[in-house]
Amino acid sequence: MKQPLLYLCHRIPYPPNKGDKIRSFNQLAYLSQHFDVYLGCFVDDPSDMGYTKELSKYVKGMYVLPLNKRHATFRGVLRMGRRRPITLPYYFDPKMAQWVNNTIAKFAIRNVLVYCSSMAQYVDSPQYQRLNRVIDFVDLDSDKWRQYAKKQNFPMSWVYNREFRTLLAYEQQLTEHFDASVFISSNEIELFCKLSSISSHSRIHAVSNGVDLEFFDPKAVTDSTDQQHTPTVVFTGAMDYWANIDAVRWFVKHVWPYVTKQVKNARLMIVGSNPSDKIIELGAFPNIEVTGKVDDIRSYIRAGWVSVAPMRIARGVQNKVLEAMAMEIPVVATSLAMEGLAKTNGCNVAIEDNEQHFANAVVAGLKKRQIATENRQWVVKNYRWEEQLQHLKTLLTRT
DSSP states (O other): OOEEEEEEESSOOOSOOSHHHHHHHHHHHHHTTTEEEEEEEEESSGGGGGGHHHHTTTOSEEEEEEOOHHHHHHHHHHTGGGSSOTHHHHTOOHHHHHHHHHHHHHTTOOEEEEESGGGGGGTOSGGGTTSEEEEEEESOHHHHHHHHHHTOOTTHHHHHHHHHHHHHHHHHHHHHHSSEEEESSHHHHHHHHHHSOOOOOTTEEEOOOOBOTTTSOGGGSOOOHHHHHSOEEEEESOTTSHHHHHHHHHIIIIIHHHHHHHSTTOEEEEEOSSOOHHHHGGGGSTTEEEEESOSOHHHHHHHOSEEEEOOSSOOSOOHHHHHHHHTTOOEEEOHHHHTTSOOOTTSSEEEOOSHHHHHHHHHHHHHSOOOOHHHHHHHHHHOBHHHHHHHHHHHHOOO
């Protein structure tokens, strides 16, 4: 008989089409093999409500609550005077709190996994100290706000710096209250300990991301004639996410002119859902295509002669890099995009931060198309989901 597990997630873990949902879904799919999972989550995209039937395959029970972003933002701003992160009232709903309380009592829950610090508030109280509580911070979210603040003028720089300070203090509090805390890499742990006053991290663990190697398999995608003859650069990611928007705009402004000067027929494909207005505008440039949401991202990755990850704001592990490497595509990335990953010695990966050097590495990849079998071999060796999640299962097992 499986033990019951309460899994709280700030965003519905399906479909696995963006960074946080890729990780949360794969956690859910893996843990459902070992636990009876009771899932509580929010839905901030109304179209995602249609996926609850698919999710039901992985859970014993679930509570899915719509989240109105405008109302949630108002709640957060309204409570700024309380010296707490804005993300806490943003994700608080008394109906979710009641469901959590009832579920723990009804099913004698002893093990809890919290995905993202904003959901910890539902079980971070003295009455639940007896539970085995594990939190997956994923990335160091507080540091993202610090990075955002550097790129903004007052008053938003003040708002983001405030969120950095208050969220970092809350993250530290949670590591002290919970039985175990998880980050996506040892780099994130080291940064957290450096920024906070944590002196020991014996209860802080690294659990990396993985890749669905059956899905991201180059043999499952057939190259078209156009793919074979058009030198193509591809960028993938949710295109309403600030870090991705910043990365693409930097690439188009500072790198792309160098590339097209040397490779006249080069094409850039920006692939991802919900492109912002600033990204849509880029589609007006010659040889730049903004796809919006696509049904199957694999064919677009496979079309790339080079996959780029020019991240200038980043934390954790970039799934876009792992997926491109699994599809045997050469990668050019900034050091920030690669810092959460294992060493890529022997792979077809160029790490460049200087715009001219970045462009030169892209051009080298566009001069002749290469199938980077060594990239997939590296992913197979280092980033299988099952191997990454075994440690998480151990942390959640209480007899």
